[in-house]
Amino acid sequence: MGGRLRVGVLAIQGDVREHARVLTDLGAEVQLVRRPVELSSVDGLVLPGGESSAIDKLSRAFGMQHPIRDAIAAGMPMYGTCAGLILLADRITDGIVGQETFGGLDVTVRRNAFGGQTESFETDLDVPALGDPPVHAVFIRAPLVEQHGPDVEALAALDDGRVVAVRQGVLIGTAFHPEVTGELRFHELFLNTVRATS
Numbered sequence: 032m033g034g035r036l037r038v039g040v041l042a043i044q045g046d047v048r049e050h051a052r053v054l055t056d057l058g059a060e061v062q063l064v065r066r067p068v069e070l071s072s073v074d075g076l077v078l079p080g081g082e083s084s085a086i087d088k089l090s091r092a093f094g095m096q097h098p099i100r101d102a103i104a105a106g107m108p109m110y111g112t113c114a115g116l117i118l119l120a121d122r123i124t125d126g127i128v129g130q131e132t133f134g135g136l137d138v139t140v141r142r143n144a145f146g147g148q149t150e151s152f153e154t155d156l157d158v159p160a161l162g163d164p165p166v167h168a169v170f171i172r173a174p175l176v177e178q179h180g181p182d183v184e185a186l187a188a189l190d191d192g193r194v195v196a197v198r199q200g201v202l203i204g205t206a207f208h209p210e211v212t213g214e215l216r217f218h219e220l221f222l223n224t225v226r227a228t229s
């Protein structure tokens with residue numbers, strides 16, 4: 032034991048700094064990950080919010096898609112918020128033409144699921160795995176988990192039952208952005224998962 036956890040934030044596009052700050056505040060050593068060699072130096076990876084189609088395209092251009100898929104297959108813990116959740120989904124609907132994901136979560140995720148007026152909104156969510164108080168969740172052009180397989184645990188749902196946070200083994204995904212509200216518990220859950228596997 033001892034030593035700081037070394038975790039990465041995929042730093043291709045999106046709210047990289049916000050995640051890096053939360054993880055640093057929680058005592059982790061943070062590596063920004065743009066290249067395979069940086070990925071191989073970390074024990075877990077956060078996939079930020081941003082634009083999933085851009086992160087997909089650029090990660091392929093930078094030769095990162097296969098290394099990230101290999102890391103997922105090898106059991107590296109990952110936490111994706113919003114666009115990051117989309118990138119961890121095995122299946123997506125309403126992606127742009129040719130959009131791919133890293134996959135890993137046995138879920139179908141709909142991009143930009145909250146159209147029109149409610150594209151962005153905030154709400155308090157009960158998350159039994161995190162206990163009290165509820166999580167103040169910010170949704171920004173957020174996706175929704177439309178369907179999930181039997182090995183996927185729904186961590187949180189909206190009042191109408193629609194699932195917005197999931198976990199499958201060492202992979203966690205939220206449709207909202209804890210990194211922008213000072214909410215630390217999802218990142219703590221991620222770091223505990225990294226600690227348990229490294």
Ligand code: GLN
Nearest residue numbers: 080081082083113114172
């Ligand atoms: N709508 C974005 C996408 O499709 C996600 C938005 C976000 O990450 N805040 O990637």
